[in-house]
Each structure stands twice: as C-alpha cells, then as structure tokens.
Amino acid sequence: MNKTISLACGNGGEENNELISQVFYKAFKNDILDKSEDAAIIHNGELAFSTDSFTVSPLFFAGGDIGKLAVCGTCNDLAMMGAKPKYLTCSVIIEEGFETRELEKIVRSMKKELGINGAIVVSGDTKVVPKGSVDKIFINTTGIGEVLKKGISSNNITKDDIIIVNRDIGCHGAAIFVAREGIEMSSSLRSDCESLFPQVKALLDANIKITAMRDATRGGVSAVLNEWAKQSNICVEVEEESIPISDEVKGICEMLGFEATALANEGTFVLAVNHDDAERAVEILKTFESCKSAAIIANVTDAYPKKVVLKSSWGTSRFLDTPSGELLPRIC
Ligand code: MG
Numbered sequence: 001m002n003k004t005i006s007l008a009c010g011n012g013g014e015e016n017n018e019l020i021s022q023v024f025y026k027a028f029k030n031d032i033l034d035k036s037e038d039a040a041i042i043h044n045g046e047l048a049f050s051t052d053s054f055t056v057s058p059l060f061f062a063g064g065d066i067g068k069l070a071v072c073g074t075c076n077d078l079a080m081m082g083a084k085p086k087y088l089t090c091s092v093i094i095e096e097g098f099e100t101r102e103l104e105k106i107v108r109s110m111k112k113e114l115g116i117n118g119a120i121v122v123s124g125d126t127k128v129v130p131k132g133s134v135d136k137i138f139i140n141t142t143g144i145g146e147v148l149k150k151g152i153s154s155n156n157i158t159k160d161d162i163i164i165v166n167r168d169i170g171c172h173g174a175a176i177f178v179a180r181e182g183i184e185m186s187s188s189l190r191s192d193c194e195s196l197f198p199q200v201k202a203l204l205d206a207n208i209k210i211t212a213m214r215d216a217t218r219g220g221v222s223a224v225l226n227e228w229a230k231q232s233n234i235c236v237e238v239e240e241e242s243i244p245i246s247d248e249v250k251g252i253c254e255m256l257g258f259e260a261t262a263l264a265n266e267g268t269f270v271l272a273v274n275h276d277d278a279e280r281a282v283e284i285l286k287t288f289e290s291c292k293s294a295a296i297i298a299n300v301t302d303a304y305p306k307k308v309v310l311k312s313s314w315g316t317s318r319f320l321d322t323p324s325g326e327l328l329p330r331i332c
Contacts, residue, residue, distance in 0.1 A: 007329045012218020012264070014324035036231060037154060038080040038214055039143075045150045048083035050074055051142040057330045059106070059136060061179040063171070063191030064266070066139060067109030069332055072195050072266055073217070074143040075117045079197040080213040080269060082152040082204065083145030085119040091140040092124075096131045106137070116195045119143065149204050154212045157232035161211050162278035163298035164271045166199060167192065167291045168244040169221050173263030174252040176331050189248040192290065194267030199288055208281045209274035216268050217332060219323050222261040224270045225298070225308045226322040235303040238320060241313045244293035262323035264331045272300070 001022050008015040025033060032040050039050035052073040059066045075085035090110065094103070114120060171192040178189060196215060203210060212232075214224045221243070225236050245253075245260045253260050267290065273281045278296055285294035303309075308320040 006326075008324070008326050010218075010329065011323065011325070011327045012223055013262070013327065014322050016218070017322065035153065035155060036227070038077040039083065039145065041081060041147065046147055048078045048081040048145040048147055049143070050077040051140065052077065053138060053140040054332055055135075055138050055330050056176065056332050057135065058179050059102070061191055062175050062189065064193035065106060065109050066137065067106035068113050068193055069266060070139040070141045071110050071113035071117070071119075072193055073332060074141040075113070075119060075145075076196045076215045076267075076269070078143050078145030079195075079200045080152075080215055081145070081147065082149035082200065082210065082213070083147045084201070085117040085143055085145045085197055087122045088114070088119055088141050088143045090121045090124040093127045093129060093134050093138045095134045095136050096128055098136055103137070106139075113195055117197050148201075149210065152210055152212060154214060154228055154231045157211050157228055157234055157272045157300055159234070159300045159302055160274055161272040161300050162275045162296055163225070163236065163238075163300065164273060164278060164281055164285070164294065165216075165221060165244065165297050166196075166269050166271070166285050166294050167267070168246045168249065168293045169216065169265055169268055170245060170249040170253070170260040170263035171268070172266045173220070173258075173328055173331060174249045176264075177252060177256065177328060187248045189246075189252070192265050192267040194290055196267060196269055199285060199291065202284050202287070203271075203281060206280065206284055208277045208284065211272040211274065213269055213271045216265045216270055218264050218327075220260070220262045220264055221268075221270060222259070222308065222320050223322055225320065228270075228272070229306050229308050233306050235301045235306050236298050236308045237301055237303075238298040238308060238310050240310050242295055242297045244295050258327075259323075261320060262327065264328070266332065
C-alpha cells in the first residue's frame with residue numbers, strides 16, 4: 001500500500017479493492033463482511049443492510065441529481081440481494097453558503113425515488129461545515145430491506161448460469177463526464193440512474209431462478225464480472241458484440257480512450273440466472289422502458305484461468321481485467 005490515499009483508491013477497481021481488503025477487511029474481519037455482497041445479509045437471512053456515500057460533481061446532471069442517486073444507490077444494493085428496500089437513513093454534510101433552494105430540490109428528488117421503492121427515511125443527521133471544508137454537499141444513506149428471496153449470492157455462480165445485463169451500459173459515467181466538462185452535445189445521452197427494485201420484483205414474481213445480481217456502479221460491468229469470477233471461482237466468457245452500448249456512449253469512449261465496460265452505471269445491473277430461465281428473464285426486463293436493450297452477454301465455464309475472457313466476433317479473445325487508475329473521480 002502507498003503511504004497516502006490516491007484518487008484511484010476510490011475508483012471501484014483494483015486500487016479500491018486493495019484499500020478495502022488491506023485496511024477495512026483486515027480490521028473488521030467477520031463472516032458477514034467476508035461474503036463481500038452488495039448488502040450484508042443479517043437476522044437469519046431475513047434482512048439486507050447496506051450503506052453508501054455520495055459526492056457526485058456536478059450535483060445536477062442529465063437523468064438525475066445527487067438526491068436521486070443517494071436513494072437509488074442504497075436501495076439498488078438492497079434490491080441486488082433480492083430484498084425490498086424499506087427503511088433508510090439520510091445523513092448530509094453541507095458546505096456553509098449552500099443554497100437552501102438547491103437543498104430542497106435535492107430532497108424532493110430523494111422523496112420521489114423513495115416512493116418508487118416504497119421506502120421511507122426514518123433517521124438522519126445534518127452537519128454544516130465552514131466554506132471550503134466540503135464541496136457543496138455530501139450525502140450518506142444507509143438502508144434496510146426485507147429479503148423476498150433468500151440465497152441470492154455472488155459466491156454461488158456455476159456453469160449452469162447465464163449472465164445477462166438489463167440495459168445498455170456506461171450511460172452514467174459518460175453523462176457525468178459530459179456535464180463536468182461542459183461539452184455541448186445535441187444527443188439524448190442521460191445517466192441511467194434508476195431504482196432497480198421494480199425490475200427485480202418482476203423477475204422474482206415470475207420465479208426466475210436468480211443466482212446472483214450486482215449493480216455495475218464504479219468500475220462498471222468489468223468490475224462486477226471480475227468480482228464474480230473471483231468470488232465464485234469461475235471463468236466468465238463474454239461475447240463482446242453482445243454487450244449493449246449506445247452510439248453516444250461509444251462516441252464518448254472513443255474521445256476519452258475508455259472502455260464502456262469500465263464506465264460507471266447507476267441503474268444497470270448484471271444478473272446470473274439458471275440457463276433454463278435466461279431467455280424469459282431478458283423478455284421480462286425488456287418490458288421496462290429503460291431495458292429495451294437487455295441482453296445475454298456471457299456464459300460461465302469451468303475453464304482455466306478463472307478470469308473474464310472477452311471474445312470478439314472475429315474469433316480472437318483477451319482478458320477483461322478489473323479497471324485500474326483514476327478513471328473519473330466523484331462519479332457518485
Ligand atoms: Mg452495488
């Protein structure tokens with residue numbers, strides 16, 4: 001580990017994983033934390049519990065704002081464990097001089113998103129710090145959800161599973177980049193920021209055999225697939241052409257030299273479902289407005305090494321590694 005914390009330590013990729021395992025996991029080690037899921041499963045498997053802090057810059061962007069993000073982020077981590085989001089806390093750190101009107105706008109966004117999840121804020125904290133001590137506003141939310149389907153875990157994926165993505169990837173990362181750089185784009189590029197519980201509920205109601213789900217936030221789809229390969233000790237074979245990516249996101253990636261698979265998302269998730277149910281899961285997802293491009297993207301095999309392999313339509317293949325470096329800081 002380096003002597004000081006770099007921006008890359010918060011990227012959701014390689015450096016971030018190193019910091020978490022060598023500082024936090026080392027100190028807090030316990031069986032629940034060791035499972036490394038999107039939310040902790042507690043109370044005999046009945047409750048999911050998760051927390052997330054939001055520092056996004058700018059606060060308002062195409063498709064959302066820090067308030068919507070703060071509710072979606074925590075509720076989505078609960079939903080990824082097959083849980084219905086129920087109770088949230090809301091803790092804010094506000095910079096002196098921040099406009100009350102902007103704060104009210106952010107809180108209204110939070111309220112709207114809570115409604116979509118059927119969740120409520122039951123506790124909170126407000127701190128105001130002198131100008132310059134924080135950039136405008138940071139928000140932390142912690143949430144408790146009721147597990148509707150037990151046993152969903154990123155540690156249980158096998159070669160009986162097929163891997164699906166619910167929509168086109170990379171929109172949040174690309175939208176934040178455009179908003180931050182003030183790039184004028186006459187495109188329809190918007191963050192994918194969205195509550196995922198309605199999609200998860202539809203899949204559960206249809207009895208889709210879900211093995212694992214994970215929202216592809218920082219580090220994008222490639223971080224999720226690499227985490228799964230490691231946690232479940234599997235080889236993930238991705239068909240590159242099958243990954244849905246919009247033309248706008250492709251354009252931004254070319255401009256930045258980024259891979260869309262490494263861009264952050266806030267309403268995009270990866271699912272591992274039993275192969276018998278894969279086609280049906282895609283059809284259910286496609287009934288949602290934002291998920292018209294839902295697709296099967298990968299197979300799971302026993303092949304060595306237990307990594308993520310990206311296969312092109314020309315028959316070539318390469319490893320898709322966990323993203324590293326600074327990427328885009330303060331994306332969420
Ligand atoms: Mg997550």
